[in-house]
Amino acid sequence: MATSQHQLGDRAYPLRLGNPVMTTNVDILSSSKQTEELFRITERIRGPTIGFSQIRIDAETSILGSQIVQPIYDGADTEAEDRKIVAITGIGLHWLDYFKDVLTDGQNGLIVVLESACPRLLGRNALRQNLTDSKRNIITYQVDGPNAVFLGEADWHDPEYDDLVVIETFVDLDIDQSQLPEGSCIPVLTLHVYPSAEFEDSFQTTNATIYTVVVIAIFAFTTLVFLLYDYSVGKRQRTVMDRILKQDRIVSDVFPTAIRDRLYENQAKNMLTGDVDLLDDEGFIGSKSMASAPLADLFPSVTVVFADLVGFTAWSSAREPHQVFILLETIYGAFDKLAYRHGIFKVETVGDCYVAAAGLPEPTDDHAVVACRFARDCVKKMKDVTLKLEVSLGPDTSDLDLRTGIHSGQVTAGVLRGQRSRFQLFGDTMNTAARMESSGERSRIQVSQVTADLLKEAGLSRWIAPRSTKMFVKGKGEMQTYWVDKCSRPIKPKPADLESGMETLDEEAESEESSERAEAGIEEMDKTKRLVEWNVEVLTSLLEQIVGSRGGGVANQIQTLSDAEQSVGKDGRTVLEEFTPIIQLKRFDVEVLKRRRGGPTSIIAGIGDDVKSQLRNYISSISEMYPDNAFHNFEHASHVTASVKKLLARIVNVDEGNGLGAGQNPSITADLVDLAGHSYGITSDPLTQFAVVFSAIIHDVDHPGVPNTQLVKENTRCAQIYKNKSVAEQKSVDIAWDMLMSEEYASLRSCIYQTEQDLQRFRQLVVNTVMATDIVDRELQALRKARWETAFSNANSAGESLDNNDSDVESEDRKATIVIEHLIQASDVSHTMQHWYIYKKWNERFFMECYGAYMNGRASDSDPSKNWYKSEIGFFDFYVIPLARKLQSCGVFGVSSHEYLNYAVANREEWVREGEALVQQYLSTFNDEDENKEQTSV
Numbered sequence: 001m002a003t004s005q006h007q008l009g010d011r012a013y014p015l016r017l018g019n020p021v022m023t024t025n026v027d028i029l030s031s032s033k034q035t036e037e038l039f040r041i042t043e044r045i046r047g048p049t050i051g052f053s054q055i056r057i058d059a060e061t062s063i064l065g066s067q068i069v070q071p072i073y074d075g076a077d078t079e080a081e082d083r084k085i086v087a088i089t090g091i092g093l094h095w096l097d098y099f100k101d102v103l104t105d106g107q108n109g110l111i112v113v114l115e116s117a118c119p120r121l122l123g124r125n126a127l128r129q130n131l132t133d134s135k136r137n138i139i140t141y142q143v144d145g146p147n148a149v150f151l152g153e154a155d156w157h158d159p160e161y162d163d164l165v166v167i168e169t170f171v172d173l174d175i176d177q178s179q180l181p182e183g184s185c186i187p188v189l190t191l192h193v194y195p196s197a198e199f200e201d202s203f204q205t206t207n208a209t210i211y212t213v214v215v216i217a218i219f220a221f222t223t224l225v226f227l228l229y230d231y232s233v234g235k236r237q238r239t240v241m242d243r244i245l246k247q248d249r250i251v252s253d254v255f256p257t258a259i260r261d262r263l264y265e266n267q268a269k270n271m272l273t274g275d276v277d278l279l280d281d282e283g284f285i286g287s288k289s290m291a292s293a294p295l296a297d298l299f300p301s302v303t304v305v306f307a308d309l310v311g312f313t314a315w316s317s318a319r320e321p322h323q324v325f326i327l328l329e330t331i332y333g334a335f336d337k338l339a340y341r342h343g344i345f346k347v348e349t350v351g352d353c354y355v356a357a358a359g360l361p362e363p364t365d366d367h368a369v370v371a372c373r374f375a376r377d378c379v380k381k382m383k384d385v386t387l388k389l390e391v392s393l394g395p396d397t398s399d400l401d402l403r404t405g406i407h408s409g410q411v412t413a414g415v416l417r418g419q420r421s422r423f424q425l426f427g428d429t430m431n432t433a434a435r436m437e438s439s440g441e442r443s444r445i446q447v448s449q450v451t452a453d454l455l456k457e458a459g460l461s462r463w464i465a466p467r468s469t470k471m472f473v474k475g476k477g478e479m480q481t482y483w484v485d486k487c488s489r490p491i492k493p494k495p496a497d498l499e500s501g502m503e504t505l506d507e508e509a510e511s512e513e514s515s516e517r518a519e520a521g522i523e524e525m526d527k528t529k530r531l532v533e534w535n536v537e538v539l540t541s542l543l544e545q546i547v548g549s550r551g552g553g554v555a556n557q558i559q560t561l562s563d564a565e566q567s568v569g570k571d572g573r574t575v576l577e578e579f580t581p582i583i584q585l586k587r588f589d590v591e592v593l594k595r596r597r598g599g600p601t602s603i604i605a606g607i608g609d610d611v612k613s614q615l616r617n618y619i620s621s622i623s624e625m626y627p628d629n630a631f632h633n634f635e636h637a638s639h640v641t642a643s644v645k646k647l648l649a650r651i652v653n654v655d656e657g658n659g660l661g662a663g664q665n666p667s668i669t670a671d672l673v674d675l676a677g678h679s680y681g682i683t684s685d686p687l688t689q690f691a692v693v694f695s696a697i698i699h700d701v702d703h704p705g706v707p708n709t710q711l712v713k714e715n716t717r718c719a720q721i722y723k724n725k726s727v728a729e730q731k732s733v734d735i736a737w738d739m740l741m742s743e744e745y746a747s748l749r750s751c752i753y754q755t756e757q758d759l760q761r762f763r764q765l766v767v768n769t770v771m772a773t774d775i776v777d778r779e780l781q782a783l784r785k786a787r788w789e790t791a792f793s794n795a796n797s798a799g800e801s802l803d804n805n806d807s808d809v810e811s812e813d814r815k816a817t818i819v820i821e822h823l824i825q826a827s828d829v830s831h832t833m834q835h836w837y838i839y840k841k842w843n844e845r846f847f848m849e850c851y852g853a854y855m856n857g858r859a860s861d862s863d864p865s866k867n868w869y870k871s872e873i874g875f876f877d878f879y880v881i882p883l884a885r886k887l888q889s890c891g892v893f894g895v896s897s898h899e900y901l902n903y904a905v906a907n908r909e910e911w912v913r914e915g916e917a918l919v920q921q922y923l924s925t926f927n928d929e930d931e932n933k934e935q936t937s938v
Contacts, residue, residue, distance in 0.1 A: 038069040039088055047071065050171050050189060051118055066093040066189070099141055099148035108144040109198030111157040114170070117188035142196070157194035166193040255423045259361060259415060262295055296414025302359040303371035303408040303451060304429055305344070306437035307335070307378055309352040310401040314837035317903065318639075318830065320646055323393050327400075328352070330389060334381045342374045347425055353437070354378075357425060360413055368408050368454035372463065372484050375404045375445045383443075391533040394645075395638040396838075398527060405436025406484075407448040435473045436481065445484040452482040531638045532623050535697055536616045538645060542693060543607045543615070543751050545686035550754070564756045565741055565749070568763050574722050575730040578767045581787055582810060583817045585681045585688060586761065607751050614748040621739060625701050630849040631842065632703035639842070641696040643827035647887075648692065650896040651683050680816035680892065687758060691765035692820055696827060698736035699770045703728050706853045707776060714858075726774040733770050737763075765820070772821035773828045775879065784821060791815045792890060819890055826887055826900060832880045832907060833900035839907045840918065843872070847922045848929075855930075865923050869915045876908040 041049045048070045072087040095114065103110060116137045140156040142149045157165075171189035255263065309331070316324045328349075335354050339346050343364070347355040356374065359367030382402040390397035409429035416424050432448060440446035447455070452464050464482040473479045569575070607615075626634040683689055704711065712724045722730040740749065753759045774780055791814045826833065831842035847868060853859040884904045888897035911918075 038067060038090075042069045042071050042088060043085060051116060065095055067091065068093060095139070095141060096148050096150060099143050101146045102143050102148070103145050105145045107199070107202050109196035109200075109202065110143040111151075111194040111196050111199075112141045112143060112148075113155050113157055113192035113194065114139050114141070115155075115190045115192060117190075155192075157192070158196055161194050161196065161200075164195050167191070168193075255415065259295060259423055263415065294414055294417060296412060297361075298410065298412055299360045299363065300410045301363065301367065301408070302357055302411050302413075302425075302429065303367045303406060303454075304347075304411065304425065304433040305354075305356045305358070305371050305375050305404065305406050306433045307354040307356075307375065307402050307404045308437050309382075310403045310442040311396075311399055311837065312352040314835035315396055315400055317835035317899075318396070318642060318646070318838060319393070320649055327389060327393060327397070331382065331385055334385055335378055338374060338377045338381060342370050342377070344370065344374045348422070357411070360411070360425075366458060368406075368451050369458050369460060371406055371408075371451075372445065372447070372455065372460075375406060376484065378402060379404065379443060379445065387530065390527075390530045392537065394534050394642045395531060395635055398530065401442040403437055403440045403442050404445040405433055405438070405440050405447075406445065406451050407433035407436050408451040408454055432473070432476065435471075435476070439471050439473070439481075447482050447484055449480050449482070455484075528623055528634060529620075531634060532616070532620050535619050535638060535641060536612070538641065538693060539615060539619070539690065539697075540607065540612055542686055542690040543611065546690060547607055547751060549686055561749075561753075561756060561759060564759055568741075568759065569734070569737055574725070575733045575767055576722065576725050576771055578764070579771050580764060580768065581783075581817065582814045583761065583764050583768060583820075584813055585816055586685045586758075608747070610747050611751045614745050618740065618745055618748060619697065622698055622701060622736060625735065627703060627705060629703060629705040630852065631846040632700045632705060632849065636842070636845075637697055637700055640699070640824075640827045640830065641693055643830035644693055644696045644823065647823050647827065647893055647896055648683060648689055650894045651892050680812050680819060682816050682819060682892070687753065687762060688765060688820075690752065691762050692769055692824065695766050695769035696824060698766075699729065699732055699773050699824070699828070701732040701735050703732070705849055706858045708774065709776070710853070710858055726771055726777060726780070729770050729774045733767060737766070768817060769820060769824050772824050775825060775828070784818070787814070787818050788822075788886065791818045815890075819892060822883065822886055822890070826883055829880060829883075830900075832876065833884055833904045835903065836907055836910050839903075839911075844918075844922050844925070847919070848926055851922070851926055865919055868919050868922075869911075872911055872915060873908065876904065876911070880904050881908065 038049050038051050048068060050066055050068045068091040070089045070091070071085045072089060074084045074086045077083065099112060118137065138155050139153050140151040142151050168191045169188065170191040251263070312327075315327075319327075332349060332354060335356075336346060338344075339356055342358075344356045344358050345360060347357055349355065356371075358364065358371040358374070364370065379402050382400070383398075386398045386400045407429055409427070409432070411425045411427040411429045413423065413425045415421055436446045436448055446467070447464065455461065455463055463484055465485055467481045467483060470478040471481050569578070623634040626632075626637065681688075708719075708727045708729075711727045712719045716727070718731050719727050739745075753762050771780070772784070791811070831839050847864065850859065850864045854864055881901070881904050884897070884901035887893050888901055890897075893900075
């Protein structure tokens with residue numbers, strides 16, 4: 001700051017400029033024009049005024065600032081009109097000092113523009129300047145942190161920031177223009193503050209972005225957590241709901257709807273009262289729950305249906321477990337749909353018996369009528385389903401039938417609590433219905449007198465016919481029972497309002513059944529055709545494995561094999577002479593085994609429609625070449641095939657040194673064995689499996705129906721060609737092979753083999769397998785026994801080698817060869833190692849064939865019926881049971897070997913008890929059939 005005192009009149013006052021103070025005498029007339037103007041204004045308005053000026057620091061230096069002029073009066077009363085100015089004080093303001101410490105460090109580039117309303121007159125030349133010149137009334141400063149810098153005497157701000165200007169009136173003395181001398185201006189000082197690029201940069205920061213990103217991230221994370229929580233809660237709720245729905249469906253399947261609702265209601269009440277302990281520590285019904293009254297009711301009028309699968313036990317003995325369940329699920333599933341349609345409640349399935357009831361839990365007046373209609377539909381459905389399943393489940397499936405018994409009366413029904421509790425029926429009605437079923441006949445519906453009376457009351461007496469003889473029922477004595485034979489036609493029931501509904505139901509049922517039968521082609525397909533389709537499906541599956549083992553593609557790197565095919569079996573040797581004691585089986589590496597066994601690189605290979613069509617034509621032609629023998633026919637060949645398929649599926653690996661890893665890294669040998677899953681390499685090669693199944697199908701082609709000894713005795717041309725050895729078997733191989741080699745099966749052959757080595761191996765497998773079915777030739781049997789001893793004499797009962805020669809590939813091939821031969825031998829007589837019913841069926845057929853040959857003069861002089869009983873016992877003792885024991889001792893057939901042996905022993909015992917009576921029954925049947933043939937011919 002600088003302070004000056006000027007004189008008024010002739011008196012002089014000291015003038016202080018800057019620091020230190022300098023006193024000088026200044027004549028007011030010699031002062032600057034600007035100062036003079038300020039004094040004039042001050043004197044005129046009798047108040048302070050301000051303006052821009054150059055404030056001199058020394059003789060050489062001056063700085064730009066402002067002067068503030070303040071009059072001094074002669075008294076303390078500043079408002080008096082007569083006050084006099086006795087002095088004027090001038091103060092110089094340095095703007096640089098004023099703008100110091102405005103900003104903090106780091107904040108630079110604030111532009112301050114000071115604008116005065118009056119022109120600024122400078123220096124000694126001020127008198128020559130025009131007071132109205134306004135070009136020089138602006139000065140600009142830049143504030144940098146605590147310091148300020150003078151930029152110039154003009155407006156130096158960046159016009160880019162005009163929209164950000166802050167304008168404040170710094171000094172406004174509120175002077176009336178009329179008070180000023182003419183030519184003077186009002187001293188108003190305005191402050192303009194602008195930012196600059198530098199100032200803007202000082203405030204440029206990523207903090208806002210960072211904070212924004214952080215906030216967004218927090219929000220996103222929170223949202224994600226919420227969504228995950230919501231998803232987890234929703235998933236848990238859906239899981240709980242799905243579990244509840246599944247449990248509800250299970251409960252609904254076990255309990256009738258009314259009973260289910262009562263169970264839920266009681267449980268809810270117990271949970272509200274706290275008296276619920278459904279299960280104790282051992283998982284049984286708790287004491288509190290058992291203390292409550294059980295859910296049980298008496299139903300005075302109910303009709304109970306028992307439906308048993310006839311022949312199921314025998315059929316299942318020749319099937320794999322999964323096939324048994326496929327059959328049961330399909331049949332029972334069809335029955336369940338019928339029960340739903342008729343409003344029948346399914347009580348349970350006990351073994352192969354289906355139990356249902358009409359008239360509960362919702363009582364109905366027509367329960368006997370509904371039950372009979374349901375039973376009628378079940379019998380029809382059973383036949384349709386078994387015919388259809390024979391294509392996939394094999395021979396004898398269509399022979400299964402349904403035996404049904406029905407009785408009406410009162411039952412006690414309710415929930416029997418405990419583990420696996422369910423809705424059950426008790427009472428004499430259940431026992432009587434079971435007796436009606438057990439004493440009935442296949443494909444027929446037997447009803448009691450009570451049920452028959454209810455049908456008569458409903459006007460349906462035409463449905464029933466009395467049984468010719470009364471039945472003795474345990475606990476009941478003799479009972480008159482009835483057959484339901486005519487319920488297939490809709491008969492008008494009583495009451496009348498029931499008529500239209502039941503007729504419509506009949507029409508819908510018959511329409512649906514007709515549609516299903518037409519779709520399956522059942523009506524147009526006889527038993528032989530169904531067996532052909534089943535064999536085709538079995539071989540197709542194996543062909544797909546063969547193609548898949550090559551990496552896919554039927555014609556993958558196929559060689560020209562026409563010459564080799566023409567030479568196989570044409571070298572002058574008989575089929576039997578081609579027999580070899582050791583067949584070299586093919587072994588795979590890990591990758592090929594993975595492809596076959598469903599590993600990461602598994603290939604599902606199709607064989608193409610052309611190959612399957614040729615396969616179907618081939619099997620169909622083979623079936624036509626089987627004579628209509630009682631035993632050696634296409635049905636028997638299919639039965640043998642089913643046994644081969646079952647035994648191949650049951651082969652298990654018990655010997656890790658089975659030669660599969662020959663030539664492989666020892667570290668992966670275990671993987672190879674595990675992937676192959678079978679012993680001695682029999683099933684590690686799909687071509688081996690195919691050859692064995694193929695041999696089973698063709699092993700009795702064109703069989704004459706008489707033993708080889710008779711063909712030799714008759715000196716037939718075939719006996720001469722095959723040198724009186726295994727005549728029928730060699731002939732079957734030649735016929736089937738020649739047919740396969742024809743041009744029309746070229747695509748089929750290219751699918752079976754593609755190299756000469758595979759062709760030779762396939763041929764050798766077929767020859768050895770079919771020749772093994774000749775079990776009568778004593779010389780061949782002795783050779784097989786010796787080879788068995790050679791292969792397994794040094795092995796224990798589990799099939800584990802005791803001579804530690806596990807790496808001997810030849811030894812393993814020898815074992816595999818002999819196991820294959822025994823596999824086909826066991827399958828050829830598998831009826832002796834299956835259920836008694838199956839044994840009895842095929843034993844009767846074999847007797848019919850042998851006795852027929854005897855009666856036709858094409859057998860030995862002895863009557864087969866005279867020694868059939870004893871010869872069967874000897875057959876069991878010297879062939880069947882020892883063969884079953886061999887299957888067990890070789891250790892590769894798992895539980896099937898035990899199953900076959902158990903059945904063989906049981907059948908032998910049963911034959912001892914009933915064999916003689918059965919032989920007489922066979923004779924009676926043969927004579928009856930022979931008599932019928934004679935009458936037909938006449």
